[in-house]
Amino acid sequence: MRITIKVRRFNPEAPKPQPYWQDYTLEVTKTSTVLDALIRIREEVDESLALRCSCRSAICGSCAMRINGHASLACKTKVSAVVDAHNTLTVEPMGNLPVIKDLVVDMTPHWHKVRAVEPWLQPVGPEPQGEYLAPNEAMLHLAGVMNCIMCGACVSDCTVLEVDSNFLGPAALAKAYRFVADPRDGMTKERLAKYNAYGGIWDCTRCYECVQVCPKGVAPMDRIMAMRERAIGMGLKDTYGARHTLAFEELVEHSGRLDELRLPLKTFGYTNIPKLVGLLPIALRALPKQKAPSPFHKPIPEVKSFQTTFRKARQAAETERQAPTSQAHHG
Amino acid sequence: MQEYHVLVIGAGLAGMRAALEAHKQGARVALMSKVHPVRSHSNAAQGGINAALTDRGDRWEDHAYDTVKGSDWLGDQDAIEVMCKEAGQELISLEHMGVIFNRDEQGRLGTRAFGGQRRARTFFVADITGQAILHVMYEQILKSGIALFEEWFCTDLVVENGRCVGCVAMEIRTGRVAFIPARTVILATGGLGRVFEPSTNALICTGDGMALAYRAGVPLMDMEMVQYHPTTLKGSGVLITEGARGEGAYLLNKDGERFMARYAPTMMELASRDVVSRAEMTEIAEGRGVDGCVLLDCRHLGEKKIRERLSQIYEIGLDFAGVDITKEPIPIRPGMHYQMGGIKTDIWGRCWDPQGKWQGVEGLFAAGECACVSVHGGNRLGANSLLDTVVFGRRAGATAAQWAQDKPLPTLNDAHWVQKTETRIRTLLARENNGDTVARIRWEMGTTMDQFLGVFREQEGMEQALRTLRQLRQRYNKVSVRDKGRTFNTALIFALELDYMLECAEAIVRSGLERKESRGAHYRRDFPKRDDANWLKHILLYWRGENDPPTITYLPVTITQWPPEKRVY
16 A cells, blocks of 8 residues: 655754654555654664654553654554545644654643652551452453553644643543542542642643543543542532532532533622622623523423432442542543 | 763663662662653563462473473573573562563462473463563562653663773753663663564564674674574564464464474473574465465464464454454464573673683673573574573672672763763764665664574575675764754664664674574574584674674583483474
8 A cells, every 4th residue: 555644853953943744655564654654764864863763552641742743652543544535644742742853842730740640559457468459340440540551642733722721631630530439548538639739630621632541541531530529529629610510410410401601600709899890791792692691580380300310320320439439530 | 960870771661670689778779761651561471470389299300391392492590590590580580570470270370381391380460461561560669769861762772991881871851861880780671573574573672782782892792593483474563462372273284284293292282482483484485375474373272262362463453453263264474583691791791701711891781681691592482582691680680789889980071971971962963864774774774684593594695694794884974964953853762773683683693694503593594403513502793893703702501400302392
């Protein structure tokens, strides 16, 4: 199969460093991966093409890059699965991280965030003589998170990081979850209190990109949501994020609909004048477009049965919270 | 640059374990690696880590005996005793660090069976054991605050008056060359898999530390002992864990026969790796293979067990072979996997012998695959490699920290050493393109090694390999690097690595030619029998310059309580 790979290149040592596209056309087989093709280019066509790669089997996490606009591991992506009708594909460096050269990005900002979640086990009390006893289900559940190879694909395509570089990001927060959910760790509440801060678990917008691009099924967003639940469950409710969630729940349960006027009032607090004043311009823009929420609602007749359903759902969620394994792949 | 007490080169499991222990002992430690630590090849260890826990009714002596037998009696038994005795304690400390091992019903650490052992004593995290330990070890490194040189490539060890006093290294991101002074240096650079083509090893496994130590004056030992793993994918050489057979998978030939019954009637698929690899190659050679492979059949294990305990292999089957292992057998063949030999060290990781039975370099230490203690002898047991890295990594770290305490560095001429490396790099970059490439030389080296130094060997083939390697060395000395920049110049790194690989390749061939018997992984068609009368000994090679053959000496194998026996599985 004859294919063309369009590679986004960048040479910082050029007189005027500018990213540019370069096309390489080459022959590959049906089973070739994008990494196989890039290595062929590097070895036979252009030695100056820079990329990181090592294990070739999706375990070292070196070769994450954007293929056709989405981050993935080049070694795990078959060329035949990503070429278009003209047998062409594009390859770019990961997003949200500074480019050093060609497909090589600087992952330092990411590693700083990993360090910021204090990613080491912090047991409380004296160390046991032998191993810590722990249920196998809990360990298997954690193995799902330990599957993370820190390739950075989720960091690359995170839509929050795109606008707010302060966000800890999906990989660092998945790492954080690995300790929150570890029965041996004794600092769960302290950790959650820390991750509750600006840039933490409440800054995720649940866009699902990280879940989609993760090559190892780690589902970072689900881990973030699990931490939100746990934080609220442990009484860590004093954040706008937590209050927003609780207010949302309360309003819907109460009237069967989302009262968008009371939602910010409850989230920020009725007496939080500066925040509420900050919302005024939004309300004023919404008014002429008839998007401003009305303070009056018609009662919904079936609200009673809805409330029963709501209660049942809450009980089910509570049971689930107590069995950590079942959280593996839920939002 | 400030003076470190302990500089560890290589940040896989052995390197990080060494760094943590030295740090714990109060030493000022730096950790250097040509990749980010979590990219290290320890990741690839899938199956598990061996330990005989007394509270499970196991005995370290049994583990040691299995290891001695696995080594075909070439392993030093004092070292094997150390490793097997300390295994339990090391396993527990890994668990305390945070490794999430699989558990049994009581919540204690659970085990699985592995090859060459009469008991299930392999502790594991699904089939991501190496990765799970590596990432936890890195967590501990972050906690410790140890100085990190990530993506730095070591170009030279600096030896003055018989003592290693640091290294010269290049920061890959900028191309900047620096001298890093250190009272001790621990080499933990891993294996040399890429000397062979194909190999299960990552592209970074280029034998750097072995070549550096060899040229610095430390002997390489048992270099002929190269392990071919029985289950690798054809072509790419991607590894399928022994854990698959540990969980009960069968090996079948084209007639659907479990052929291991004819080679190892008792242990069957779980005989030692050298035995299984030879059996597979024999089946293929005698026409009972399938397209140059035999078949690994997991189907009867059931989907649940496969998904839970062999999840990565399930994925690898789908991604790299297009096979759903729950539904059909997967074609596999033996592939180069591990170097049992390496930098000669004692049981404290020292690359010198205070008793003077062999020559080395003071202040230099080694641990992990790049080192040869030796605990693996002629053939390593599955899941003993992770154990080797943590036990001897820790011992090297502790010993280096203690030794460094009262050994300040003499005044050194940093500029001289930096200049030496700079000149080498400039020469490579300035050389004119003569049409040859680093990639082509590496490919020819790798396929030559696979052809003549694989599962079966003989005099003529190895001599042919040596002639080819000498020619490749000549070509290497004229090859150019086409990327002339200094920022993240991977072409330059590959050229520097090829230099190391050619050095290692030649050492393997020289040792292979020297050992005129068959033992462990070294099987010679022209000398098919093990010969204890003449060859129950280690082969040591001393480097004497690029154009001269190495000096060859011998060391007796240390036997403590297990005299050589016939090796039957």
